[in-house]
Amino acid sequence: MFQYKEYYADKRFSVFLKKMWILDNLANPERIVDRQVLPNGCFNIAVIEGNGLIIKHMGWEKHLLTGSYFCGQMTQAISVELLPYSKATMVQLHPWAPAHFSAADMSKFTDQIVPLEVLESGRDYFSRLPGRSHKEIYLTFVLAFGPMMREDSTQELIYRAAAMLVESNGNLQVSKLSDYLGCSSRHLQKIFKKHIGLTPKQLSLILRLRNTVDSIAYQQQDLLSMTDLALDSDFFDQAHFINAFRSFAKVTPKRINIPNYFLSFKK
Incomplete structure (x- = not known):
């Protein structure tokens, strides 16, 4: 039987590691097909074992064999096919985390x-990850990346800015964010693009649309109207909201079928 599981990071390590899914x-012995993974503004490190996964995204297709992979920021839903006798352990990192242990251009x-x-970073650890339990993988990342965490003015700015956007579910204007942090919007955009791979505006949009999907999936009231969904996502133009959502999830809000997506459990 296929199982989806989640484990959140201990509080002391949650500054860079959000959870494992x-x-x-x-x-x-059966394939899990026609499933989608939505962007959420986080990076993921995938530890694959068994026959692997087939990923289709934006015109390319990859078969992820046994090994460890870095998943950059996604801007659209990706299609996932999980092959028989396979497992993917995903280590989810906050958007500001890679800036603290890697100089790579995200x-x-x-x-x-x-x-x-x-x-x-931590190259010697990677070959030993496939086949290990999630607890062992978690401990490996804590031991490998914890000591690498560095902080200077750029890393601190990225952390504060990204954390504020995440806390607001993307409903914070970039101009107000830069004013609050005492830097220009242009500078914020430059460091975000390099260290997160997205502009602040792109990250905000992803956070807002992902929050919309959660509203649909875990609604506490009758089905929300398109107007309500648009307004809750800080859109004042319904057509713009629908187009943005379609680009993000590959379907319109009315046509989204929640069981087709791997979504976080409601906390």
């Missing part, structure tokens, strides 16, 4: 999945 098909990895070795 697991697609476990190791005991299942804009090169936007909408891309690459071998983890390209980060050139």
